[in-house]
Amino acid sequence: MTGPLELAAGVADGPDSYRFHTADGAASPASFRTDELVLLRSLHGAAPGDHLSVQSNYGVVGVGIAASAVSVRMTEASARRATLCRRNAAENGADAHTAVVADLGRLTQRYDTASYAPESHTPIALGKQRIADALATLRPGGRLFVAATDGAGGSRYADCLRELTGGCRTITSTDGCSVYVAERPAEFESPQYVEPTRFTARVDGVPFPLVTLPGMFAAGRLDHGTRLLAATAAVDDGDRVLDLCCGAGPLGIYAARTADCSVTLTDDSRIATRAATCSLRAAGVDGGVVTADGVAGVADERFDRVLCNPPTHAGDGVLSSLLGGASRVLTGDGVLLVVHHRDLDLRPHLRSYRSVSERATGEEHVVVAARR
Structure with a gap:
């Protein structure tokens, strides 16, 4: 384990600052990812309700949003990163639960909001699959927030959101990162982008x-x-x-x-x-x-x-x-x-x-x- 990294709280509720332990095997263990920070700022004040944080890395978004959310579920495909998420949630007093999940379609709970910040090396097909499956976990009208840099395929993820929902807004662009938001349609079935x-x-x-x-x-x-x-x-x-x-x-x-x-x-x-x-x-x-x-x-x-x-x-x-x-x-x-x-x-x-x-x-x- 390395760290911890310290982050000032962005809302009145909760602690004044958060401390995150990181480790080799996590994305950006020596410093916070810009796209995760931009995503977290975009979620503050968004009335997250029941929130799903997809591919949570070491828990920055899930832990940071927990004080203003009704509930938070963090998912990670990596068992090592999931351990970091659980540790950081516990040490920051965040009511956020973590599951090791590769297929979001297996989740049975429905959420009001979801968030995802694809990493730069994520295959586009896999990133699009996660976006589609995250939309499927939302209640009708629920909102999905996606933060991505151009290097991580941001424009292609924005196009994917438009194709899946019929509409996509850019709510911020800063530090080379854009945050897009789209609402789940009343009728939605997740397409298959990933094939074995x-x-x-x-x-x-x-x-x-x-x-x-x-x-x-x-x-x-x-x-x-x-x-x-x-x-x-x-x-x-x-x-x-x-x-x-x-x-x-x-x-x-x-x-x-x-x-x-x-x-x-x-x-x-x-x-x-x-x-x-x-x-x-x-x-x-x-x-x-x-x-x-x-x-x-x-x-x-x-x-x-x-x-x-x-x-x-x-x-x-x-x-x-x-x-x-x-x-x-x-x-x-x-x-x-x-x-x-x-x-x-x-x-x-x-x-x-x-x-x-x-x-x-x-x-x-x-x-x-x-x-x-």
Whole structure:
């Protein structure tokens, strides 16, 4: 965890200021996102009623609006970020609840207002899907506020709102960010912008089906690092295997296709675990799938093999938590096999292991084996 960041309150109700803890893996952990701040200012005085904050990051909008709302529900596709939202709500005394959700269509409550600030790397199809699904959670006449920069596809999201509702207003444009608002029509059905990609991957001649979704790493293909790790894993019959940071589940599925083993797949992203569940079903593999931050969801289990292609872009905090945590769920003679780009050095994150050795090298990647 890093921070905290301090933000002055924008309304008379509630505390004079808010403090937000952040961490690697969150968007903009070192400073507030401009679009979230502009969105929060736009919501002040908007009589939010029952409010839905979509993709809440570490909770700036949801926590900041709680004092003037009847109720607040924050959603996050990331278990790690959802933990931050819950912590920040509790420490700021905000009556705001958080759920790890990838599909807003699963929400049964109806809201008066909703808000969303797409991140710059969000695929447009996924951003549009969230806008459409957020509108579907609103009561007729309810308002959706969307804050986006041009770099995050702001004009395309405004066009999407117009197409879905027949009208869209720009209520502010400042600091390179615009906030758009639209009302849910009396009759509304959310269209489908996001479609899964289904394909067959092969490792050492062994075929297996995979399902990916927009917003995932290596969507629609099997990346070279994962392929190298799968070919190197050497899983034995009877092994208990954990596919850590599973994505669509290729490592766990390949292990189950090549050995009589049990497999568990876990990922921080609810989008990834949805895809992994579909991949297991398509492959006919009986395995468990858990959405959790690192090994938090399997802390009481033990594994002979932990296979991991970690999100090296997520920062040192995430890597240390992932790889250090893996040692706690290994059996006494278990092994962590992790793949990374050859230009990276993961040794600082593997200090809790008694031995670390190079297992395989590819054109761009290295697989290392770490033992407790």
